[in-house]
Amino acid sequence: KNEVEQSPQNLTAQEGEFITINCSYSVGISALHWLQQHPGGGIVSLFMLSSGKKKHGRLIATINIQEKHSSLHITASHPRDSAVYICAVGFGNEKLTFGTGTRLTIIP
Amino acid sequence: DADVTQTPRNRITKTGKRIMLECSQTKGHDRMYWYRQDPGLGLRLIYYSFDVKDINKGEISDGYSVSRQAQAKFSLSLESAIPNQTALYFCATGSGGDYGYTFGSGTRLTVV
Numbered sequence: 001k002n003e004v005e006q007s008p009q010n011l012t013a014q015e016g017e018f019i020t021i022n023c024s025y026s027v028g029i030s031a032l033h034w035l036q037q038h039p040g041g042g043i044v045s046l047f048m049l050s051s052g053k054k055k056h057g058r059l060i061a062t063i064n065i066q067e068k069h070s071s072l073h074i075t076a077s078h079p080r081d082s083a084v085y086i087c088a089v090g091f092g093n094e095k096l097t098f099g100t101g102t103r104l105t106i107i108p
Numbered sequence: 109d110a111d112v113t114q115t116p117r118n119r120i121t122k123t124g125k126r127i128m129l130e131c132s133q134t135k136g137h138d139r140m141y142w143y144r145q146d147p148g149l150g151l152r153l154i155y156y157s158f159d160v161k162d163i164n165k166g167e168i169s170d171g172y173s174v175s176r177q178a179q180a181k182f183s184l185s186l187e188s189a190i191p192n193q194t195a196l197y198f199c200a201t202g203s204g205g206d207y208g209y210t211f212g213s214g215t216r217l218t219v220v
Contacts, residue, residue: 043211098150
């Protein structure tokens with residue numbers, strides 16, 4: 001079974017700061033997902049990565065397959081970015097293993 | 109309307125009662141999943157289905173059953189609810205390949 005570790009578990013930052021959230025996993029995968037869970041509980045899929053880098057607005061996700069490591073970056077952070085960010089790994093859409101999440105709080 | 113709709117959003121039930129959580133989707137995805145989320149733990153897979161005739165157990169299926177009534181509908185049942193089934197339950201859909209997941213808004217279930 002793949003072990004997924006996220007760091008940090010909690011992160012508090014000032015508005016405008018550059019944010020980095022990390023995810024490491026133990027077994028080779030075909031895809032890694034970054035998800036955002038809002039304070040109300042809803043989950044939104046942000047990225048699905050199999051290699052390299054993806055960018056969507058102020059969010060950037062990178063993955064290093066050899067190092068079994070991925071990072072999620074948020075540029076020019078804003079209070080509305082406050083959420084729990086979850087990393088999940090697996091093969092395509094099948095039987096993902098989820099990390100426990102990073103709780104991000106952005107202070108105005 | 110949401111792409112993946114879960115009902116109810118919140119439910120309080122008594123120990124021993126049977127309860128059904130429902131999920132419907134308009135994404136046209138073949139793959140549907142039920143996950144459970146507990147504080148401090150990652151989401152854990154209860155059951156998944158790749159089409160109407162294909163139902164598979166996940167890592168924590170004991171105490172749960174599912175029904176895939178149609179491509180768009182996937183229901184989760186707790187035959188006899190117990191307090192440690194108190195959790196946040198998510199339905200999700202996927203199309204395979206590189207297209208990621210779509211999650212429902214979750215059902216917060218409390219068993220007293």
